[in-house]
Amino acid sequence: MAAAWSFGGSSAQAQASRTWVSGVGDDANPCSRTAPCKTFAGAISKTAAGGEIDCLDSAGYGAVTITKAMTINCLGVIGSVLVSGTNGIVVQGGPSDIVILRGIEFQGIGTGINGIRFLAGKALVVDNCAIYGFTTNGIDIALGATASATAKDTIITNLGGVGIRVATTAGTAALEADHMNISRVSSGVEANQGGIATVSNSSIFGNGNGVVASFTGAVMNSANNVLANNNAGANASVAGATVALTNNDIFANNTGVSAAVGSFFVSGNDNKFSGNASNGASPSSIMVIH
Numbered sequence: 001m002a003a004a005w006s007f008g009g010s011s012a013q014a015q016a017s018r019t020w021v022s023g024v025g026d027d028a029n030p031c032s033r034t035a036p037c038k039t040f041a042g043a044i045s046k047t048a049a050g051g052e053i054d055c056l057d058s059a060g061y062g063a064v065t066i067t068k069a070m071t072i073n074c075l076g077v078i079g080s081v082l083v084s085g086t087n088g089i090v091v092q093g094g095p096s097d098i099v100i101l102r103g104i105e106f107q108g109i110g111t112g113i114n115g116i117r118f119l120a121g122k123a124l125v126v127d128n129c130a131i132y133g134f135t136t137n138g139i140d141i142a143l144g145a146t147a148s149a150t151a152k153d154t155i156i157t158n159l160g161g162v163g164i165r166v167a168t169t170a171g172t173a174a175l176e177a178d179h180m181n182i183s184r185v186s187s188g189v190e191a192n193q194g195g196i197a198t199v200s201n202s203s204i205f206g207n208g209n210g211v212v213a214s215f216t217g218a219v220m221n222s223a224n225n226v227l228a229n230n231n232a233g234a235n236a237s238v239a240g241a242t243v244a245l246t247n248n249d250i251f252a253n254n255t256g257v258s259a260a261v262g263s264f265f266v267s268g269n270d271n272k273f274s275g276n277a278s279n280g281a282s283p284s285s286i287m288v289i290h
Contacts, residue, residue: 015048021079023059040064040072040081040089055079055103065090066099075103075128083112088134093121095145100125108134108159115139115156118149126151135160138185141195146171152178159185163207167192167215177202187211188230191218191241200224209235210253213263216240228252233276236263245271246287255280 019031020043027042029035031053037043039062043053047070055061055074063083066072072079072089081088081104088106091099099121106115106129115131118124118141131138131154138156141149141164149166156163163182166175166189173195180202182188188204191197191213198221204210210227212235213220219242220234226249227233233253236243239262246268250256252275259265259281267283 015046015051017048017051019043019047019051019053020056021053021059021061022056024057044070049097063088063090065092067092067094069093069097069099071100071102072104073100073102077103078105079103080105080107081115082107082109084109085111085113087113087117088115088131090117090119091121091124092119095120095122097121098123098125100127101129102127104129106131106134106138108132111135114161117142118147120144120147122147124149126154128153130155132156132158137161137163137165138182139164141166141168141173141175143168143173143194144170146173148174148176150176150178151180152176154180156180156182157184161185162187162190163204164188164197165190165192166195166197168194170194172196174198176200180204183207187214188227189220190214191220193218195219197221198223202226203228205229207231209233209237211235211243212237213241213243214238218242219244222246222248224248226251231255232258232280234258234265236260236265239263242266244287247271249274250279251275254278257281259284 020036022036025036025038031037049068052071058078112134175197183206187209193215205228210230228251233250235258242264244266256276257280
């Protein structure tokens, strides 16, 4: 009697540590270098946790929600996320997940909500990106637990809300923003509930606030920045908020530094003021310079 063999259905395709997208790709492809996918959403399910999606050419790659450790790298081409009425990229990872977004252009065409939303994960890194045309925030860090974010070498402009807003309902949300260019937004960088933001070597101009701490206990550290042509260059807008400034050029604002009653303006005593309608608040304390 002949033996009978049962093979069942084919097993799921293994996920790759590196996948590729192209404007002439197809999401039915395996997302390999020679058979790329067409969108980030198509590639993400075929990319292993901790892996990387790379852009082969300049194209629009669409919105995506990231739920695992991941790098998306479009340096060297124009890898665009153009959205209407929704968010560009949402990061909602696990407690140990780090997500890196590099070389991506986010275009909200006047109706997109947030360029990037960071809702959960260990850390987010935004590197060499451009974000503009959204109704709300460029980078919206809205956490429910302790996490951190880094933004560097990125342009953010023409938003209905804040360039980068950092907040958490539990724990601490830490932001480091370096070599940023942020303009034409309601506030350049905002530290809200649970937020501790450090902004350095950046140009922040033409906004409602340049940098602002807007919640009791929030801390905004600003070092080596140009804060120019804002309504307020730096602002501790509520009691209990802290804005700490060292070596900033605070030029041509309506108010150089604004500090609400009960807030804290800490100065390195080395900031430069010029052309402001009012230089504003005097520091409540002076940093110790070593």
